[in-house]
Amino acid sequence: MKLKYLYEMYDNGVKQGERTSLEWEELLSIPRQAIRDYAREGRSYKHRYTFKAVREENLEDKTQQEETEITVQDLREFRRSLKIGSKFEYEDSCKVIVVRKYRNIVELVSLKDPKRSVTMTYMELLKQQKNKVKRYIDSRG
Structure with missing residues (x-):
């Protein structure tokens, strides 16, 4: 994306x-x-x-996101553990950092270009992280 x-x-x-x-x-x-x-x-x-x-999504990305199971407890734990300054790799391999946390969304800013920002729900960010880990495991095994 x-x-x-x-x-x-x-x-x-x-x-x-x-x-x-x-x-x-x-x-x-x-x-x-x-x-x-x-x-x-x-x-x-x-x-x-x-x-x-x-949003532009590949059909493959959609099926991978649907296969990822996230429980309410996973989401609560992720929200608690997420800190301002946490770094992530966005789906298009762009490195981003958390700059603001709101009740339902997180604002992320690109490290290369601080003028570029995106807002995501906690669920979207957690799904993205789980999919990244799953792809890494699949590529190794």
């Missing part, structure tokens, strides 16, 4: 296109973080505009 997310924008349910949050910010004068929040939470802006995050 890429760190650059596209967001679909709907005007009263009619799709208007796909753009990055920065492009929507410039076109609609909506803060980028608000666009991410609206997409994540399923809310509408001014009871008119709705956003949906679009």
